[in-house]
Amino acid sequence: MTERAATYAEVFAVREYRYLFTAYLLSLLGDQLTAVTVAYLVYTGTGSAALAAAGYASSYLAWLTGGPLLSGLADRFARRRILIGCDVARALLIPLAAMPHVPAPAVVALLFGVNLLRPPFVAARAALLPEVLDGDRYPVANGVDNTTAQIVQVVGFAAGGGLVAALSLRGALLVDAATFLISAVLIGIGVRPRAVPARPEGPTRGGPxxxxxxxxxxxxxxxxxxxxxxxxxxxxxxxxxxxxxxxxxxxxxxxxxxxxxxxxxxxxxxxxxxxxxxxxxxxxxxxxxxxxxxxxxxxxxxxxxxxxxxxxxxxxxxxxxxxxxxxxxxxxxxxxxxxxxxxxxxxxxxxxxxxxxxxxxxxxxxxxxxxxxxxxxxxxxxxxxxxxxxxxxxxxxxxxxxxxxLEHLRMSPTTAEPSPVPTQAANLG
The missing domain is CATH 1.20.1250.20 (MFS general substrate transporter like domains)
Structure with missing residues (x-):
């Protein structure tokens, strides 16, 4: 472990992280825009504050169900494939909510389905980052991600309202879908394929x-x-x-x-x-x-x-x-x-x-x-x-x-391809 903190330039010098970061930024914006736009769409269509709140709260509910059930997919399939699949699925689901005459409860259900894809996406990305970044670049990248998330939280809400005003409710949803589609393309181009993680045996093997x-x-x-x-x-x-x-x-x-x-x-x-x-x-x-x-x-x-x-x-x-x-x-x-x-x-x-x-x-x-x-x-x-x-x-x-x-949990050697960064450095705190 070095006493010198890694610089942002050193973090963004890693090509894979640049693509992962840009895709992450777009996915975050898409999440915020979807939540705000659907809340407007439901409330203006029904006048029901309860339904609008249900649509917004679906992100929390999705984590409570999708977290335990779907996060494990990041350990069973190639993580790059999980990231791309979740983004593509969200890009396909969101336009359905933009179709005319879709009932408000159906819009809320669609938003829940979109949010249900966030837990495996987040888990796969979190599991992939230590393989992409070595040494102090990893914790510094976590700081970059955290700071970005805080800024996007504010900007996303403001941009959501602006898009609704400028493009109409359904037009804003199509922009939301585009953010996920571009994110999938970026990951496909910039993140190299890796083998599926080793499947351990024993009591910690799997399940929620x-x-x-x-x-x-x-x-x-x-x-x-x-x-x-x-x-x-x-x-x-x-x-x-x-x-x-x-x-x-x-x-x-x-x-x-x-x-x-x-x-x-x-x-x-x-x-x-x-x-x-x-x-x-x-x-x-x-x-x-x-x-x-x-x-x-x-x-x-x-x-x-x-x-x-x-x-x-x-x-x-x-x-x-x-x-x-x-x-x-x-x-x-x-x-x-x-x-x-x-x-x-x-x-x-x-x-x-x-x-x-x-x-x-x-x-x-x-x-x-x-x-x-x-x-x-x-x-x-x-x-x-x-x-x-x-x-x-x-x-x-x-x-x-x-x-x-935790070596006592490592039931079998990993089958992942060699990381582009030194593996011993990736294990330093």
């Missing part, structure tokens, strides 16, 4: 529960996932309270937008700081303190500070939540290649599910108490819960040892 066994039978992976789930759930519970929080400060939709944009902005800044200005050996040591801080700073909101301070606290919470960038790299390199699809699928499914549950519980609590109180208490509980997980954290391992693959 295989990913759970892989994670929770190892101390390191168990600690990584629990810290990620707990910190994110309590921190992002506040995201479901932005409307009542804005109203409590006398604001309107513009204030809601500012509050929603604050945490993603902080996460983007935090990811850049961690990957560009923090030595590689230091990053793993910052994961736990940042996870605690991401929730702890929100406790001040309970004191009902001025709105500008609330925005600053949300930015700080987002910056702390950038702990997920080095944690993602530790997790990805600690799991053998043949298990990565299932392991990432379980981690992301649990993350999405717990965030959704936390938002619902925060909303129920806000029916009785002020939104500022609920956000502050959520932050306090989150910081306490993460701190309680500290004994599980692999403190005594070195940065490199903490990221070594």
């Amino acid at each position: 529960s295989g990913g759970l066994r892989i994670i929770f039978t190892d101390q390191r992976l168990r600690a990584y996932v629990l810290v990620l789930w707990v910190a994110s759930a309590f921190t992002y519970a506040a995201e479901g309270l932005m409307a009542p929080l804005a109203l409590g400060y006398g604001g309107g939709p513009g204030t809601v937008g500012l509050l929603l944009a604050a945490a993603p902005l902080g996460t983007a800044v935090g990811a850049v700081a961690l990957t560009r200005f923090c030595p590689p050996r230091t990053r793993p040591r910052l994961v736990l303190p940042l996870a605690v801080a991401s929730a702890a700073v929100l406790t001040v909101v309970a004191l009902e500070p001025p709105l500008w301070m609330v925005l600053g606290l949300l930015v700080a919470a987002g910056a702390g939540s950038a702990f997920g960038v080095p944690l993602n790299a530790l997790f990805g390199r600690a799991v053998p290649a043949e298990f990565r699809g299932r392991a990432f699928g379980v981690a992301i499914t649990g993350l999405s599910g717990l965030q959704g549950v936390a938002m619902v519980l925060a909303g129920l609590a806000a029916e009785r108490w002020a939104a500022t109180t609920v956000v502050g208490v959520s932050g306090l509980l989150g910081a306490t819960a993460v701190f309680a997980l500290a004994p599980l954290w692999p403190h005594r391992r070195s940065g490199a040892a903490a990221a070594e693959p």
Whole structure:
């Protein structure tokens, strides 16, 4: 492990990553545009806020079902083929929603089908990246991806509204479909074929529960996932309270937008700081303190500070939540290649599910108490819960040892083709 952080130029010097990144950017935009456009389409066609919300919430529901059931495909088939297949299928499904006279419930069902293809796509890409990038390029690329996702989250929502206004609802859906089609073409051109990952034998071989066994039978992976789930759930519970929080400060939709944009902005800044200005050996040591801080700073909101301070606290919470960038790299390199699809699928499914549950519980609590109180208490509980997980954290391992693959899970040698980067470097944390 080098003490020097990899530069963005070194990351983008890898041809395969350039194509994967561009395809990822287009897929992210497609996901955001689809969610916004279908929400408009359903609501304007039916006037039903419940159906519009169901269409938007289908992304969470898809992860809860598609995560456990479909993420394992990334361990059973060539990952490049999974990426292309998911993009092509989405490009074919979305135009169906743009057809005239399609009932609103059918549009919601189509959107659910589109979102159901996201878990295998994300799992396959996450499993492929450690084979594409060596050394510190891998965690720095995770930072680039994370920052991009935060920016696209904001831009995608704004662009979705603009496309609806400029192209009509159905025209915007066709643009959405085109983003996935171009993504598939880019992956087909720029990512070289690799053999199907080795199929391990034994109790961790497969099935929806295989990913759970892989994670929770190892101390390191168990600690990584629990810290990620707990910190994110309590921190992002506040995201479901932005409307009542804005109203409590006398604001309107513009204030809601500012509050929603604050945490993603902080996460983007935090990811850049961690990957560009923090030595590689230091990053793993910052994961736990940042996870605690991401929730702890929100406790001040309970004191009902001025709105500008609330925005600053949300930015700080987002910056702390950038702990997920080095944690993602530790997790990805600690799991053998043949298990990565299932392991990432379980981690992301649990993350999405717990965030959704936390938002619902925060909303129920806000029916009785002020939104500022609920956000502050959520932050306090989150910081306490993460701190309680500290004994599980692999403190005594070195940065490199903490990221070594789990050899006891490697049932058979991998059959994948040689990676274009040194394999020994790909196993460093």
